[in-house]
Amino acid sequence: MPKPIPHVNYDLSRPEHYCPGAEYGVEDPDATTLWPDDRSFDRAAEARPPVCRFCGERMERVTLGSTLTSNHPLFDEGWDQSREYYLLNCPYCCHWRFKACEAKAGCMTPVGLIDAHSVARKFDTPIPDGCAAEVAQQLRRDPTFWHSMPPRDMERFVADIFRANHRCAEVIHVGKPGDLGIDVLFVDAGGNDWLVQVKRRGTPDAVEGFDSLQRLLGTLALEGRLRGIIVTTAGRFSRPLFKQRARAEWRGFTIQLLDRGKLDRMLSPVLPVRPWLGLMGAGVLSLVDDDVRRHFITNTSDPRQLRLF
Numbered sequence: 001m002p003k004p005i006p007h008v009n010y011d012l013s014r015p016e017h018y019c020p021g022a023e024y025g026v027e028d029p030d031a032t033t034l035w036p037d038d039r040s041f042d043r044a045a046e047a048r049p050p051v052c053r054f055c056g057e058r059m060e061r062v063t064l065g066s067t068l069t070s071n072h073p074l075f076d077e078g079w080d081q082s083r084e085y086y087l088l089n090c091p092y093c094c095h096w097r098f099k100a101c102e103a104k105a106g107c108m109t110p111v112g113l114i115d116a117h118s119v120a121r122k123f124d125t126p127i128p129d130g131c132a133a134e135v136a137q138q139l140r141r142d143p144t145f146w147h148s149m150p151p152r153d154m155e156r157f158v159a160d161i162f163r164a165n166h167r168c169a170e171v172i173h174v175g176k177p178g179d180l181g182i183d184v185l186f187v188d189a190g191g192n193d194w195l196v197q198v199k200r201r202g203t204p205d206a207v208e209g210f211d212s213l214q215r216l217l218g219t220l221a222l223e224g225r226l227r228g229i230i231v232t233t234a235g236r237f238s239r240p241l242f243k244q245r246a247r248a249e250w251r252g253f254t255i256q257l258l259d260r261g262k263l264d265r266m267l268s269p270v271l272p273v274r275p276w277l278g279l280m281g282a283g284v285l286s287l288v289d290d291d292v293r294r295h296f297i298t299n300t301s302d303p304r305q306l307r308l309f
């Protein structure tokens with residue numbers, strides 16, 4: 001059993017130079033303009049929507065501050081006790097960036113500047129157990145990973161996807177050499193057994209052909225089962241496969257087909273929910289309280305509720 005690598009879900013630094021304005025548009029980690037003296041903040045905010053530098057999707061931007069939004073009900077401190085918080089959150093791949101400036105009372109107290117961003121974990125293969133959320137994020141950021149992940153890791157990850165999408169079902173990864181091509185056993189909420197075959201194809205334009213269905217039907221017949229699922233990282237299934245599936249279903253079999261597009265849509269329940277919240281509770285930010293935390297929660301999406309289509 002490989003040893004899991006310790007989980008680090010954010011990287012923290014205290015930069016001397018700090019520029020939230022540079023965050024609008026594509027993220028610029030090398031921003032050098034001083035903040036909060038840079039008053040271009042609001043103009044830039046209106047001009048360019050933030051874009052995730054990993055997946056290219058639009059990021060959610062949430063700000064909160066006693067100087068940004070004067071008279072905000074959450075902030076009633078004087079001029080020497082101000083706070084500003086700034087979050088960029090990508091609901092598609094879960095990349096995030098969080099910046100904060102906290103000035104406490106007392107002119108000798110240094111201003112606290114926080115600049116944190118998500119960091120992906122790195123794994124050797126086989127990918128350790130319990131890393132499905134990281135694998136899902138990596139797939140959203142780099143879709144070529146669908147085709148380069150080792151096939152056995154893909155089988156285990158498909159089992160994780162089924163578990164996340166079917167809370168009341170039982171999912172067992174059974175794949176091993178000589179197993180008649182069955183990689184996952186899925187028992188749905190109604191107690192029905194499904195034999196699942198996982199095909200990790202090496203290229204995005206691959207087409208899953210009839211031979212995969214033929215092999216699954218052979219196994220179903222030998223095992224005396226009627227329900228099967230073909231999961232593939234290919235972009236689509238072939239016409240002959242669809243044609244023969246219709247014949248098989250006429251004879252009593254039920255065959256579900258999941259291609260890469262459907263798998264990608266099933267990633268949402270596997271993704272972490274607001275991973276940046278861990279930073280707010282880590283004691284790094286001294287002035288974050290429940291009201292601030294709630295403000296960021298209510299203004300960002302939960303990827304599990306994200307409707308992509």
Ligand SMILES: [Zn+2]
Binds near residue numbers: 057
């Ligand atoms: Zn993203």
